[in-house]
Amino acid sequence: MSRTKTRRPRTTRPELHPVPATTPAPLPTRDREFITETAIRAYYVAQLRGLPVRQIRDWTPTASGATTSRGQYGTLTHTPSAPHPFQAGIPCATGTTHTYPIRHGADLRAAEQHAAACTSRHGAPTVLHLADGLHRADTSAADTQKLSTAEIADGLAARAAADDDQPKEHPQP
Numbered sequence: 001m002s003r004t005k006t007r008r009p010r011t012t013r014p015e016l017h018p019v020p021a022t023t024p025a026p027l028p029t030r031d032r033e034f035i036t037e038t039a040i041r042a043y044y045v046a047q048l049r050g051l052p053v054r055q056i057r058d059w060t061p062t063a064s065g066a067t068t069s070r071g072q073y074g075t076l077t078h079t080p081s082a083p084h085p086f087q088a089g090i091p092c093a094t095g096t097t098h099t100y101p102i103r104h105g106a107d108l109r110a111a112e113q114h115a116a117a118c119t120s121r122h123g124a125p126t127v128l129h130l131a132d133g134l135h136r137a138d139t140s141a142a143d144t145q146k147l148s149t150a151e152i153a154d155g156l157a158a159r160a161a162a163d164d165d166q167p168k169e170h171p172q173p
């Protein structure tokens with residue numbers, strides 16, 4: 001008895017592994033240009049005039065064509081076409097922002113001192129109204145007169161005697 005074993009041909013199937021469909025992550029986008037011409041111009045003009053400058057990137061262009069930089073003093077805005085190319089916005093001691101035309105570093109330092117020494121209320125009358133109200137309250141308390149219970153009873157009796165209104169019927173429609 002012959003044992004013949006028929007072998008099936010070995011088929012080599014490639015093993016398939018499902019690969020999840022992935023899309024590559026989107027590339028990062030810049031929201032603005034890294035360095036703009038207006039930022040470069042503002043940086044160099046500020047440097048020439050002795051104004052505090054840090055980096056060109058710290059100057060942010062605005063929609064109006066100006067360029068703004070924020071510092072410890074407040075904001076410094078460069079507008080090339082303005083008579084005074086720089087304008088500083090400096091918060092004062094009362095919380096309002098003062099604007100100053102700036103030609104050079106000494107102007108900015110003077111503006112900082114002026115804003116720090118500001119004692120103006122800038123048209124906020126809240127404190128004045130409160131003081132007036134307190135004054136009126138003191139006056140009305142001083143004008144109040146004390147009454148005894150007998151005087152109050154007499155006053156109520158006189159008011160009741162004067163009030164001789166009889167109950168009225170509702171008007172007919």
Ligand SMILES: [Zn+2]
Binds near residue numbers: 093096098118122
């Ligand atoms: Zn002020």
